[in-house]
Amino acid sequence: MSCVGVGKIWNAGSKLAHEALTDIELEIDAGEFVVLLGPSGCGKSTLLCLIAGLEAPTSGVISALGERITGPAPERSLIFQETSLFPWLNVWQNVSFGLSVRGVPTEQRKETARQVLGRVGLSNAFDKRPDELSGGMRQRVAVARALAMQPKVLLMDEPFAALDVQTRVKMQDFLLDVWDVSKASVLFVTHHIDEAIALADRVVVLTARPGRMKAVVPIDLPRPRDLTSPALLALRVELTSLLRDEVDRAFAEQESISVTC
Numbered sequence: 001m002s003c004v005g006v007g008k009i010w011n012a013g014s015k016l017a018h019e020a021l022t023d024i025e026l027e028i029d030a031g032e033f034v035v036l037l038g039p040s041g042c043g044k045s046t047l048l049c050l051i052a053g054l055e056a057p058t059s060g061v062i063s064a065l066g067e068r069i070t071g072p073a074p075e076r077s078l079i080f081q082e083t084s085l086f087p088w089l090n091v092w093q094n095v096s097f098g099l100s101v102r103g104v105p106t107e108q109r110k111e112t113a114r115q116v117l118g119r120v121g122l123s124n125a126f127d128k129r130p131d132e133l134s135g136g137m138r139q140r141v142a143v144a145r146a147l148a149m150q151p152k153v154l155l156m157d158e159p160f161a162a163l164d165v166q167t168r169v170k171m172q173d174f175l176l177d178v179w180d181v182s183k184a185s186v187l188f189v190t191h192h193i194d195e196a197i198a199l200a201d202r203v204v205v206l207t208a209r210p211g212r213m214k215a216v217v218p219i220d221l222p223r224p225r226d227l228t229s230p231a232l233l234a235l236r237v238e239l240t241s242l243l244r245d246e247v248d249r250a251f252a253e254q255e256s257i258s259v260t261c
Helices: 044-052 091-095 097-101 106-119 135-148 165-182 193-199 230-260
Strands: 002-010 018-027 033-037 059-064 076-079 153-157 185-190 202-206 213-218
Touching: 002 044, 018 044, 018 213, 033 044, 033 193, 044 059, 044 076, 044 153, 044 185, 076 135, 091 097, 091 106, 091 135, 097 106, 097 135, 106 135, 135 165, 165 193, 185 193, 193 230, 202 230, 213 230
Parallel strands: 033 185, 033 202, 076 153, 153 185
Antiparallel strands: 002 018, 002 059, 202 213
16 A cells, blocks of 8 residues: 555645645555554644545555555444444344345345354354443444455554543454455554553654655554553654644644634
8 A cells, every 4th residue: 555645635726624634644554553643733633544445635645455445345344433323223234234234134134244253252242232332332233243244455444543541452452363364455543652662663843834754654563462561662752852842833833723713
């Protein structure tokens, strides 16, 4: 997957126009886990939407599997912070919803749901409703729903942000296990430095708006990772330093907007 000279201006040509991203140059290899790290409003979620094909870039070209992205496709699955499960459907129906849109027969959809729910450790939740599940379990259902479409690329927009610290760490471990089996490429958005260090092959640090690529930090260390080790403590210091000025710029911009309003 590649982004070449990618930029995005929202409401282009109007008085409300603002530039979210500029000059993004990013290559993600098959099976690679890349984390986007940056301050609020720097365009991280915008980039995911562009790669998912939900929006078109204002400039540049985004390609996946050798073809230019012009719209959504089943090989690219986007998982949001909010799970967006349908409350009137049970778990297996939620997981197989995309397959039902494709016209896949019911028994085949059930079998696929059984397989992917087994992979995320939720076989016993097959007939449950979303409101019977914990937050972590609902997020696992969202991952299972994405896996049911057999994606080559998983796009994840702060999927664990609403979880408590202990559940968040468990979900990170779970995600790494699922990723190892699926062999999908992952582009994962977070604000949390420790989460980025725990998960990533590479961390891409974005500037304050408009988002530019400030640095790419490789993490060539085995998983699971001990975040208290000297090597990872040094990485935390490096990433904190890279982010500090960008967070300050983002806050200054937000304050200036509120004063103007």
